[in-house]
Amino acid sequence: MHGMSDTLTILGIETSCDETAAAVLRLTDGRAELVSDVIRTQLDEHAPYLGVVPEIAARAHAELADLTVKAAMHEAGIGYEDLDGVAATSGPGLIGGVLVGMMTGKAIAQAAGKPFVAVNHLEGHALSPRLGNDCPFPYLLLLVSGGHCQFLEVRGLGDYRRLGSTIDDAVGEAFDKTAKTLGLGFPGGPAVERLAEGGDPDAFALPRPLLNRPGLDMSFAGLKTAVARAAESGMTDARIKDLCASFQKAVTDILASRTARALDGFDPGGDGQKRLVVAGGVAANKAIRAALEAVANAAGARLIAPPLRHCTDNAAMIALAGAERLAAGLVSEPDGDLATGARPRWPLDEAAARAAPVYETGRRGAKA
Ligand code: KG4
Ligand code: ZN
Secondary structure, eight states: OOSSSSEEEEEEEEOSSSEEEEEEEEEETTEEEEEEEEEEEOHHHHGGGTSOOHHHHHHHHHHHHHHHHHHHHHHHTOOGGGOSEEEEEEESSOHHHHHHHHHHHHHHHHHHTOOEEEEEHHHHHHHGGGGTSOOOSOEEEEEESSSOEEEEEEEETTEEEEEEEBSSOOHHHHHHHHHHHTTOOSSHHHHHHHHHTTSOTTSSOOOOTTTTSSSSOBOOHHHHHHHHHHHTTOOOHHHHHHHHHHHHHHHHHHHHHHHHHHHHTOOOOTTOOOEEEEESGGGGOHHHHHHHHHHHHHTTOEEEOOOHHHHSSOSHHHHHHHHHHHHTTOSOTTTBSTTOOOOSOOOSSHHHHHHSOOOOOSTTTTOO
């Protein structure tokens, strides 16, 4: 345990994509208590471009980072001297934004004489169910966002095994590209979901790539191309709804069947209870959630979906990862990770990443 008390108070900072966020968290004997949690989204800045523009994101983070931190500290009602450490996302992500958050965190840590913790953004997502739920290790994580789509076995702090991932587009990216093709604006996921509700999911026969292959890898690029081809046939409002519904159904089928297979092969260890966690922005999708719930029930597993606020990018999960790392003695004091640099790519499971690189060609590059 760190310091004299059993409680660690950590400031977390997240700036790796289009959310500028800061949070203060207390960790007492492994239990997390969120003291403040500020998230400022840049959606309006990026919407005209139908995607996240790295340069615009970096500038917005530079404008917002200090104010966001100030707001989080003010809400928490503490001073920097009350912190036990400062954690910031240090990758993977859009490098301009990552640099802003990291330098902000390092400067505060140095001025206050506290250790700095360099947090892997993906580790934040991986630990996010532990923010509010009783979610002991190990569990199976399905991370589905605009930049990532992967199954991870979360065995313990710092102990992750990638079981499978997309070999091309991330699933959120597929939603966004479908929306772009159909002229529905950005971000695409919520718009596609809304229209899908009024459409016929069987109207278009769309492919389910890789579904008959062994393993847990996924592919969405072919689906996106099929949507683009279908849209060439002249779209009415009703046909757009049908195409959204058919697309969403195809994605749901892919995720559900892969998740069933992942749960089947998952060893729950000690207590015998299989836990399935779904995180990332796509976890907001009600049809996908319902399908995962059914898959979990069929496998006798418990589905844990963090509240939406903590499914999408936030600083609470970064503060939690930082606090858990400090508490576990994984950070060398007094300076911590001050010497660590920003990493645009930073796989959680380095061995798996070397064996089978994930192709990250989308609008968000290496972003989760
Ligand atoms: O986790 P997130 O907020 O940001 C990162 O990518 O890190 O995820 C955003 C992604 C976008 O691609 C967005 O279109 C997708 O999540 N998304 C959804 C829904 N809400 C957001 N996809 C499907 N259905 C939704 N309701
Ligand atoms: Zn993320």
